[in-house]
Amino acid sequence: MQCMTTKNKSWVALAAVLVPVMFSVPLVLGFFGAAHPFFDAFAHFRMHLAILMAIAAVPALILGLWREGLMAMVLALTALGTVLIPSPAPPAEAGTAQPQYKLMQLNLRYDNRRQADVLRLIAREAPDVITLQEVSTAWRPRLKGIEERYPYNLYCSNRSHIGGVAILSRRPFALGTTPQCVDSLIGLARIDFGGRSVIVTALHLDWPWPYSQAANVATINPYLERLQGPLIIAGDFNATSWSQTLKSIGDASRTTSAEGLRPSWLINGTLARGARWIGLPIDHILVSNRIIQTRVETLPPVGSDHLPLMLRFSISGVDDAGPDQQTVMLEKPKQ
Template sequence: MRIFAIALVAGSLMSTTDFNQWWIRIWDFPRIQILLAMIASAFVLWFVDKAWRPWVPLALIVASTWQFYRVLPYTPLVPVDIAQVAEGEGRGEGCFSLLTLNVLQKNREYGRTIDLIRGLDPDIVLLTETDQAWADAVAGVLEGYPGRIDRPLDNTYGIMFASRLPMSNASIQDLAQKDTPSVFATLQAGGHSFRVIGLHPRPPKPKQDTEERDAEIVVAARMARDLAMPVLAIGDFNDVAWSDTTRLFTDIGGLLDPRKGRGTYASFPASMVWLGWPLDHLFVTEEFLLGEMEVGKSVGSDHRPFMARLCLDPESARSRNENVEGPSAEDEDEANEVMEEFEEDTAKDRVEGEEG
């Protein structure tokens, strides 16, 4: 128990740093689980291990207080970022539904995802981890979507986007890392144009730190900031809602999180979402209102589907949503540091590749 308690405190301390090593950044993910484990450990050590009382239990309580502070915005204890549309107005002009799902490339239960899309009949669909087999399998159910842009890949970073809303200026781009595509498209709803950004950067794992992931998120945030139209950002960010990188994304991009004040909407892992964390995201600028939002049942992937209904109503939304402040000088400095670290890492990899 002592070793476990020390590991919890050490991991919490490491997660406060800006280091990009994968074994540090993974401590960002299970903050709620760490919080609960700290509280339980402090209780046990206080009553069972008198030799380490009060210092280790006290350290656990201090660290758990900090963990609670990080996840507090994703509880009903704080005000919401995005206002809810009035009852009965969620299907009016300018309203649309969306589905984003990491299908898990090796998952071959195509029928469950096809049934999900057919049953929900969303206006926008973003699927990630789609290889050619997945593209072929869902082709039929996506035939009714006139706006389509896909890049199937066999490296678990393929992406597919379909829209029933009028679509223009659509493209798939590698923002920071080759064969790690992102979707960009301009859609129309209720007489207004808005830009969709769909992301799926690579996660922290052995031999893969977070320089590329963080750079992709910052580049996308800057693109959102520079657009003269509303923005909807969705996808599997391989980052949690309460991380510094995601906070930087919303600050730089001028984006709001509809989960704030409502809950975590944990989508991973699908087998125990009650103990999971939010990897699949939805962010919007201040021109949107929220109709409804939910995490669906498992369809065979390690992620659960994330669904929402939004209403693009700029005049009403701006008066009802949380005020969006521009990025601070500290935010800009932090974003610059992310890009500098990415460029240094890219240059290092290039040199090592040439030497190899």
């Protein structure tokens, strides 16, 4: 009996060491996303893996395996720190207060059965601009009903039954510009906000490796590099804010995240209500340096597996001259 007890203790001790190691492998691989999209796929779950690893390290500490337990705990907390520690905020712009505007971002979910809740949210919040994803055939009649309030709109063609992206605006498109779509991945429209124009982009990327997310990024980045003037990119990136995908798009467009860590996705249904606490932060709003005084909040769920985001922002008082007045012309960049 004593032999069996000792043997059982050995197995428990081995498990207490191996379980944290199991979580550490994908956790560490996620830091090498720049090397290959395969590694970046692990990065999206860094926050969850780090928390699981920290919890898994507790039994080792209880069993007196201090070295192994502390090493696992330090690695987990260090990885978690790269997610939770916010980036330094840009300095606030001095000068007179600028008018504030609102942009709502939402992946509608193509088969959302609570379409009326979405429309009530839009009516209650009254955003100036709305960026949407998964605008399926089932959604078009519903959205048609609010076009009187949002007469300026762009719908990009569906890639599949889940639908495409769309931009709805109460404010006019900038004079002489043409809203355009790029491979059904993004829609772009230069919108006039009281005499200052801003390029608003609605984006929807595919899932990470082994799906086509990396190819999507390679397609859209040459277009983003050419955009001039104030820019807002809002959408369902299917990628976290610390991933290589977000870094690549931010570098190409010269934008930064307006919201930091903001969980927004969880499996649809009852669990979706917990998205803001335990979900994946894959819905983002990126802004250029002339989009100022930004504040982002998550709104209550409205039947989608994604939470709505609301961006409140102002536009820098720099005069809109020169490149900012260029028409959005998105001819395919030369290879």
